[in-house]
Structures are given as C-alpha cells and as structure tokens.
Amino acid sequence: MSAIMTWAQRFPMDRQPSLEEMDRYADNPLWPELRQYLKCAYGAEPRTEYSRCGLEPGWNVKFKKGSKSLATVYLRPGYVTAMVSVAPKDEPAAEGVLLTCTEYTRTLYQNTASSKMGRWLMIDLTSSEVLEDVKVLLALRAKPTQK
Template identity: 35%
Template sequence: MQWHEIFPQDTQPTMEDIVEYIGGEAKQLWQELMEYIEEKYKAKPKLTYSCCSGKPGWNVKFQKSGQSLGTLYPEENSFSVLLVISYKLEQKMEAILPALTDNIAEIYRHAGDYMKIGKWVMFQVKDLATLEDYKKLISVKLSPKSSK
C-alpha cells in the first residue's frame, strides 16, 4: 500500500508512523538525520500534505533562518529528499561536488531549474553515503552549529 493511501490528507501520521513505514536500514538513516538536524540546526520537523502528482502524501519539511533545509518524502526502505539550491550558491556547490558521491554530484549537475531561482535537486536516501551527501548539501545552504 502506498504512503498516501495509508495516511490520506485527513489522517496526519506521527513521526513514529513515518519511521515504521520507512523500515529496514533506511529507518536508522532517517533517525540519524532527525537527530542531526535537531542538534546542528535546532530545526523542528513540520509535517505537510502534498497533492503533487509526483510525490503525493505527507512529507516532512525543515526550515531554519529563512532557509529551507529540504522536504523529505517517506518511502518503503528509503526516503527521498527535495532541495532547491539557489544559483547564488553555485560557486560553493561547485567546490563541494568532488566531495559528493558520483551519483549525487551527477544529479546536481543535471538538476532542473526551479522558477529561475535555483536548481531542483531530488534524490533517494538508501545508504549512509547518500545521507552524508545530503548533510553536505544543506551545509552549503546554512552552516551547521558546532557541537559543544
């Protein structure tokens, strides 16, 4: 059963529901990401419902200091991330591309234009390397706070 069928618009899932739906190894990746964003950005998850035909259903958004840290879409055994990266950050992005996995660097290079303000970057997180790439991408948008 699809995510949007299990949790239609009138049935908001809990964060625990999301973790259970994701399941598998990706469940740990999701939990690690939630802890990372809370610790490094002090950002709280915001659940929203999307009627978008590409990824309908409940998703999780993070925002801090006016910067979107992305929209996360729960999937079975994975989750997808959508980031809009401003063209103003192009130089910084080019500088970190060699530090990204080949797959994510390629997705960035070929990402579509979003309303002439930036690149629309979407990818699936199934492993630790891709999760680390996501952390690097959001750090270009907003530097994480150092641990004390």
C-alpha cells in the same frame, strides 16, 4: 496477492501519520539519523505537512532553520528522499563541494536542470555516504550552528 498501499493511500489528508508510523513505513536507519542531524546542527524539528502536489501527493516532512527551508523529506517503503535545493548564488560553491561527494550525488546534480529558483535535488538516501552529501549541500543553504 494484495497491492502495497502507497503513502498517500495509507495516510490520506485526514490521517496525519505519527513520527513512529513514519519510522516504520520508511524502515531506514538513515531517516532518524537525518532527523537527529537536522535537530542538532540546525535546531530544526520535523514539520509534517500535506501536499496536493501531482508528482508527490501526501504527507511530507519539512525542516526549516528559522524561516529558511532546509529540506523536504518524502518517505517510501525502505528509503527516504530528501529534496534539497541549491540556490543559483550557491551553485559555484556547490560545484566545489560536489568534488567530495558520491558519484550518485554528482550525477544527480549534473542531471538536474538549473532555474532561476536553483536546482531542486531529489536525493535518495541509500547510504551513509549519500547522507553525508546531503549534509554538505545543506551547509550551502544555512551554516550549521553545531556539528
């Protein structure tokens, strides 16, 4: 039995994946739904960038509204992880909107340490409800131009 290639092995620094390759690798309907939402709500197009980060090396996808970072997405077989940060100034508002979020997202927030740069939430998109949580948290960073 052959070992499954990791994202970084399949797409080394000199081999940037296409959007179609990303879709096939993630094989998760929430990934194109997230992309579509970010495009419609914020005008944010995916920007693929290579990261040498020791925890998550390889190609990731960044979304920005102007110069403001909205989310960084990490792809894995069958699912995606959206990294959304909550700035310290937005933590009181986040604690309010978290009351409407899934238990998964509330627990993740509570278990993520706060720093002077905020909380960096690594949210696994496992359901439509969790995707809705991501949308609510993104709205704390930047107001959507459309819904």
